[in-house]
Each structure stands twice: as C-alpha cells, then as structure tokens.
C-alpha cells in the first residue's frame with residue numbers, strides 16, 4: 064500500500080489491504096471518492112456491478128421494491144424466486160434454482176448437493192475433484208476446495224473429500240480418479256478468476272462432460288465470476304456447447320445487490336428435499352427484483368454482445384500496445400474478463416492505477432485483472448488502455 068494509506072480502523076477487523084480512498088457515488092462506469100476525484104471503473108466491484116452505477120432503469124425498480132417488501136422469509140412463497148428461477152432455467156438449459164446471498168454460499172450448496180448425490184447412491188465418503196489455483200470462497204468447505212495455500216493457511220483442519228488435479232489435462236483427471244468408486248463430482252470455474260484468469264479449454268470441457276456422463280459424476284461449474292454475461296454468453300461454459308449439472312452463480316447476478324444462486328439440471332435438481340438446505344436471507348424479494356431487473360436490462364440493451372465486442376476490442380488493443388514489451392507474458396481472457404500476466408509480482412500497479420484514476424485489481428500476484436461493468440463503451444475501453452499501458456511500461460522499465 065502507498066504511504067498515504069489510511070490507518071487501520073479501530074473497529075473494523077483488519078481483513079483487507081485497502082487502497083487509501085473511499086467511494087461515495089457513481090454514474091455509469093465512473094465513480095467518485097470523498098475528495099471529488101473521479102475514477103474509471105475497470106473493476107466493477109470485482110465483477111459485481113454488471114450495469115455500472117446509478118443505472119436509470121435499475122435504481123427506480125429497486126426503490127419501488129424497497130417501498131413494497133424487502134424481506135419476508137422462506138416460510139412463504141416468494142414470487143420473485145419463481146420468476147428469477149424460470150429465467151435462469153431458460154438461459155441455462157437447466158431445470159431448478161436455489162437462492163442464497165453470496166458466491167461461497169452457492170458453492171456450499173453445490174458441495175452439499177454432490178455429497179448427498181453420493182450418499183443417495185450408497186457412497187458413504189464421497190469425494191469431489193477440484194483444481195489447482197481454483198478459488199471457491201472462504202468458508203471452511205469452500206476454502207478447502209480452493210487451490211491456494213494462502214487462503215487455507217491457518218484454518219486447518221481442512222474439510223476432507225477433495226481430489227486436486229491440474230487444469231486442461233483429461234489424462235491427469237482420469238489417472239487421479241482411476242478405480243476410485245467414491246468420486247461423485249468434478250467442480251471448477253470455466254475461467255478461473257482469483258487464480259489469475261486461467262480458462263478451461265472448450266475441448267476439455269467437452270471431455271469432462273463425457274467423462275461425467277460415463278461415470279455418473281456431477282459436472283459442477285462455478286460461474287460466480289465468469290457467468291452472467293461477462294464473457295459474451297450468459298454462462299462461460301456455453302462457449303463449449305455443454306450444459307453442467309450444477310452451476311453456482313453470484314457476483315454480477317444482482318448488479319450489486321447481494322445475491323447468489325445454485326442452478327441445477329435434471330440429475331441434481333431433486334437431490335435436496337425440505338429440511339436439507341436453507342437460508343434466512345436467501346431469495347428475498349429485494350434481491351430477486353435486482354436479479355430479475357439485471358437480466359431484463361441486459362437483454363434489452365444487448366449487453367452480452369457489448370461484453371463480447373468491447374471485450375475483444377480491449378483485449379486486442381492491449382495485446383497490440385503491449386506486444387514486444389519485455390516482462391509482459393500474456394494478455395488473456397474472454398469478453399470483459401481479462402488478465403495481463405507480467406513476469407513478476409505487480410501489486411503496486413493497483414496503487415499506481417488508482418492514483419491515475421483507474422480502478423482494477425491484481426490477482427495471483429502477477430496478473431492485472433479487468434472485470435469492468437458490462438456497459439463499458441469502446442471509448443471507455445480505449446481510456447483504460449491509455450491509462451494502463453504507460454503504467455505497465457514504466458513498471459517494467
């Protein structure tokens with residue numbers, strides 16, 4: 064952190080390395096801080112603010128809902144759950160949804176589904192395949208599924224029942240599970256986010272789908288970060304033409320309202336019965352309205368197309384501008400989920416970009432990550448390049 068960093072709060076737990084600014088309001092892809100300084104938002108609240116800030120259609124819808132009913136509890140039917148579930152089913156080709164509030168909760172639900180899927184078949188100690196560099200959240204179970212020792216350090220004993228394999232290597236997956244009758248599911252991100260923007264190859268996704276069919280495993284895809292239109296399809300795995308059995312969602316689903324969902328296909332939709340899973344806040348009318356309106360507005364404004372086109376433009380411009388620059392390893396990703404990998408740790412770029420008026424993040428120590436709102440324009444993409452490229456070149460010089 065820069066030496067202007069604010070002192071640690073006396074009362075808020077010290078769990079984040081925060082930048083020394085506080086944001087007060089936003090408009091579109093711009094946000095302002097307490098001093099009046101304006102920033103271009105290349106982070107979107109970490110792939111959350113799908114519609115940017117102060118969206119003229121989302122804000123009145125949420126205001127209307129706040130005045131009607133914020134929360135009612137799952138003791139009763141919540142019509143918004145029916146509407147949003149039907150929409151997610153329609154977009155995914157799956158059949159049922161369960162609603163919660165965050166990504167890790169959606170992943171917890173997926174892990175519980177996989178375990179009960181096994182128990183229902185008489186497997187007493189079910190095992191789930193997970194991946195190197197994966198990130199699935201910070202609860203005890205989801206940090207155990209995560210493939211980052213830093214996330215796990217200090218929180219053992221970890222939850223057991225995970226088998227870890229490398230990405231994009233079908234032979235390694237077959238070898239790691241050979242002759243093991245306890246495997247019940249394969250669980251991964253289509254494009255790893257926190258792990259450094261590492262995509263699964265489409266061919267690999269098709270191979271895993273095939274293997275899951277042959278062996279009666281659940282294919283569970285964590286689309287918490289790469290889903291909800293970010294790559295130019297509703298869900299990133301759709302580029303491979305496959306349908307998973309279980310799909311956790313969160314982040315961009317409510318454009319800033321806390322919301323998570325686990326969507327299930329026919330093989331997983333009826334594993335849970337009454338009493339098997341639940342949440343107090345999950346699926347409340349306000350969060351449902353945010354999800355419904357986010358999807359409606361995305362459809363009305365063709366934001367999938369925008370993410371694909373502006374993302375492709377941003378990626379190719381970055382590739383062009385950074386071509387031959389010593390220390391730049393790769394510009395990768397899809398749509399508006401892009402990573403620029405450098406050959407060294409580059410956390411300081413976060414501070415330098417912030418000072419220059421651009422919000423972004425650095426993941427896996429050396430990957431600059433851009434996950435802006437899906438309303439980003441080509442001109443704003445060019446502005447990101449104009450601010451970021453000189454910073455990267457100076458850093459590497």
Ligand SMILES: *Cc1c(COP(=O)(O)O)cnc(C)c1O
Pocket residue numbers: 164165166167168170198199200201252256257285286287288289313314
């Ligand atoms: C952010 C993220 C999570 C965790 O979501 P929270 O809402 O922070 O619990 C899980 N999986 C992936 C892929 C993520 O990017």
